[in-house]
Amino acid sequence: MRSLTSRFSWRKNNKLNNHDEKPKLIESTPGGLRLLLISIGLLTLTALPHFGHLRIEIMIVFLALVGYRCLAAKYRNLPRNRWVIYLSATIGFSISAWFYGPPFGRDPGVAFLVVLLGLKSLEITSRRDVSIVIMLGFFTIMTQFLYADGVSWTIPMIILVGGLMWLLAQMEHAEPQTFMLGDIKLVGKMFLQALPVVVILFYLFPRLSGSLFLFQGDGNSGVTGLGDSLKMGSISSLVESEEVAFVASFFDQEPPPPSERYWRGTNFWVTDGREWSRGGHGVHLISKERTIVEKKYTYEIELQPNNQNWLFALDHPGQAPKNAWLQGDHHIINKEPVKSEIRYELDAVSFDDSEQLLAAEERLGLDLGKTEITPRLQKLVDSFTDQAPSSIAIANRALQYFNQNEFVYSLSPPLLDSNAPVDEFMFESQTGFCGHYASSFATMMRQADIPARIVVGYLGGDYNPRSNQIVVRQSHAHAWTEIWQEGQGWIRVDPTAAVAPERIESSIDLNGSTGNNGQVLFSSLNLTGFKKFITEAIWIKDSIKAKWNRWFINFDRDRQQELLRSLGLGNLDFRYITIFAFLLALTIITMVSLLIFRREKKPLDATTQLSLLFDKKMMSMGLARGKSEGPRDFQLRAVKAFPSQKSELKDISNQLIRLRYRMQGSSEEVSHRADTNQLVQLKKAIKSLNIKP
Amino acid sequence: MSLFPESGVDAPSGRIWDWLQSLTRTVETESNGVRVVRPKQVYIFPTRYGFLYCIMLIAMLFGSNNYGSNPGFLFTFLLTGLGLAALFQTWKNLVGLQLSSARSSPVFCGQPARFEVTVKNVDTVHKAGISCYPWKNKFFMSKAIDLPALEEGTLVINKPTASRGQMLLGKVCLTTRYPLGLLRSWVYIQFDESCLVYPSIGEVAEGFDYAQDNQSAKSSTKVDGDDFAGHKTYQDGDNVMHVDWKAVARGKGWNLKHFEDQKGEEIWLHWGATSGLEFEQRISALTKAVVQLEKAGKSYGLSIPGEKLQPSSGANHQHLCLKALALFQA
Amino acid sequence: MKNTYQHKLEILIDQANQIILGKPDAIKLAVATLLANGHLLITDKPGVGKTTLANVIAQLFGLNFKRIQFTSDLLPADITGVTIFDQEQHQFSFHQGPLFTQLVLADEINRATPKCQSALLEGMEERQVTVDRQSHKLPSPFFVIATRNPDEQSGTFMLPDSQLDRFMLGISLGYPDRAAEREMLLNPDPRNKLESLDPILDPDLLVQLQGAASEVTTSGPLLDYLQNLLAFSRQDPAFQSGYSPRAGMSLLAVARAWAFLERRDHVLPEDIQTILPYTRHHLSAKDQGTDLSQLLLTHVAVP
Structure with a gap:
């Protein structure tokens, strides 16, 4: 009867209010403006990392588009009709095409996508439009x-996904800006539900090799690492970098002691008096047939991209990894420059002494090129060779010379700009780092008719006992020499050791840093107190990072193969893919049927739920209600157990008793009748109980 | 006649379709009069966005594989997992809802019937974005409601009316896209409640002539006749029925339509007086007369075959007259 | 209103405690039974104060009281009364037996023959007796306190289960504790005190009280619990026979009365749990040794 009066005006409201209308402009709905700005903010964040690789013009177009949309939300009379959109689309896509061409391939595609994202943001009118932009x-x-640098964005981007999911949920509400917190909880719950799926798919989804499309990754640029020549002074810039060069894992073996951690990269044979290099396209020496005496270590290296085609190895590598060749001078040449992180496994072996000097080695090892030998340098070399019985004796005299004169190890030596830098270093500055010592020593050895070569690579590394790994950083870059001794073969001589023996036993401490006059302080491993704590923390961080690398960043087809074998799932072949697809289908079917055909539980009514919630809460506080314990007995017990919360406990249990025992009728009926507000309050009260027993 | 299409724009109709529908699970009324959405009764299917999402996932999978990008894989699988979680959540958003029986008030034919259903969320987490529409008539999708934990809300279902009489609400589809809008879940609910539909007053010629009524000598006036004697200012206690609402709406203040002969005159509406018209039009004509006489504050009686209502006025009397007309069968 | 009733009941219980020393539980249970309009069975050895208890209750409630000593040669007519031909008036007239009173103490019920027992029990259930095809209404309220010796004593007839079921509660008084016994030894005859007792209630008030007690709320969850108990007693293999539907009803009624005595307007599971041990006579165990009420109390969950 209630609407009899209103029926007289039925002609006026016979239009349904929710269908004939156009979708409402989002910013004119209550709370819509805030939602719109949040959406645009999050969408801008999705494109933000592309600042790193797209041309700035594209990003300007993008920012202009979303910026215009924000302005239009404030100044409602800004035109935003289809002509505006056509015009901006034409301009945007033209700019993208101008710089990148048609949108095929990665960079052009991304440029196109970013412009499209901006345009779609500009187009947002109703709440539903936001969904498509998301x-x-x-x-x-x-x-x-x-x-390649996307990896570092993984975590922030996952958080951003959460934000976008939250936005999607917000868009589905009857009223915007309700349940903001509830939706955050819901998205969190969904992430937890998704987690097992993510883990299973990530590790078990068959990784197919190769690209399925023709366009392949664009190159890498700006990677750091050792250069392919050594000028006096060139390594010093590297030494200041804490960046990881590679990580060597020794699995369950003892790692080599610090004095054996010489990681050979390549050998420099050719010199012009100022610069040492590999010479032209590098020296290729055939591998020598030698007898292995002992296999010392087996290890795996995860090498960061360095754009060079050599691989680092401990002396002496027994065999080259896949797609690489072992050279006669023990350095390993990779098939192509290392542009993305690679992994390889190596053995370190020792050979017997029967090494033969190849003709090429002799020729290259004695060639001083255009090196200018000053008379006083010649005189010095002569003093070494005088009546010396062996190459080693000559080398030792040279080392003694370094040691006994006032040579200083410094990372910031004075510039050597004369025509004879070796002479200048030996007699005047006497200050330098490994490169200076190695090149002058090698020069002097060659002048003394001893075949000599410079080896560049890394020395040392941070050992992490947690993961049994050695982390080698750019600051560990080093150069040393090898000389030929008849009957022993090529032997390693590190002249830097004669000046700064600590350099071999420990690494340069960049935190304690180069003190006055660039004098380097060395850190040794016997640490105490706070320093030890810091080191420990760094170890843990590194071992986590190592695991992260192993199980996430570098998880590839090979790793998957390993994993499958260890799980007993066989090879990653067609059969596996079939089985995987089958299992996947089976899991989904089982889950769905469990969901649908599980025994139907009668949904619990609110008061029963509340009383169960209270029991659960008390249990979590260490006081479980007995199976057959009545509510009042339990109340007395609870009050006795937690006297500090006496009044709250009493209040809650009295309310529960009232709901469950004082009201006539089944608990469903009571739940229907009860005041919802009171139930919600009670629920809150139960949840906020928090007593440590 | 109807303003709205009877069959929906979205649902195909036909014998096979109807047969398929007869196989579907429907929420039934339980013994205590409550309808509870049970897990097995909920259907689920991707929306347009859901299909778009799937295509996007496949593209992402190819992209990740092509560039050997592990974060890409991770991200693709995360979105896959979230999609599956959404499957569960969208399904769960309907399960356990309790619906009351549908309440309605009478409407005139051509106006949509308005049914109100109370939906109760007995879960301790909120449910949202729930709307419904009469089966096969998605055009009449109701306004969505959000339900906080343990609270209830009211869904208003509009259903077009095509003929007078009792109109059954029948099958209703309760649906949601929450939380992500990628999937739509729905249940069918059978409602046995009906709404009384008064006859239409849409297309009747003006000037129904009461003069043909030979039993009332004074009834030679027309509804729109001279009796209307002008406006009088409204004072507390006056009959609100006589307020000139149109004038109020125009902002001219509260005035009463003053009628000279508000009392003492009884008008009889006879079935016989409409004899020149077709059957339904006769009913419409009487309906219109009832509405207009009531509006004019007159006292009127209705006499149709099988039903005779003594002259009176007021909302309840009007309702009885209109009900008699609505249910009148030849 | 209810509170003043309950206050009176509390005074009553208090007074009873002054006379029957050291048995507060038994007194309260007896009062609860009376409130629930049921009958009480006291199983105990002679001389522990069963008769005194009945006496005190009758006195305090202001009820007419008669005592029937059951013996093996007692005839049903001795209880119910007989129809005698009145020669002066030339018609049969019914002479009421001792059952026609408001409170009957049926002493040592198990010493009588089954025929006699059933005459009493008919009266308890139907609240009427039938003599020579004529039914005679018993007074209201009507309340039976029956005592019995533990069954192993000689010269007794076992009460059939169906008849035991008619008693709402079954209690036993047991020996008094040391302090109470000392008091009794010092004042050997409580009868003097008994005679000086003034009734606190009257039969009309009792009927009102019974009505008030029957209005105590029993909620859905509480009934769930009660039904769980009943179902458990019927299903569990330790039980030979479980609660009958009648036993279930009397359990609920006495739980209401108990809650009423506790000044509550609703029954809690604790009320049922308190009186549950006194309903053992409704049950029988497969193995005589099992404590059935304990089994019920520990195994049936409170929802």
């Missing part, structure tokens, strides 16, 4: 990972 946002995040 889809594009997901795609934009994805393209980030097609770049």
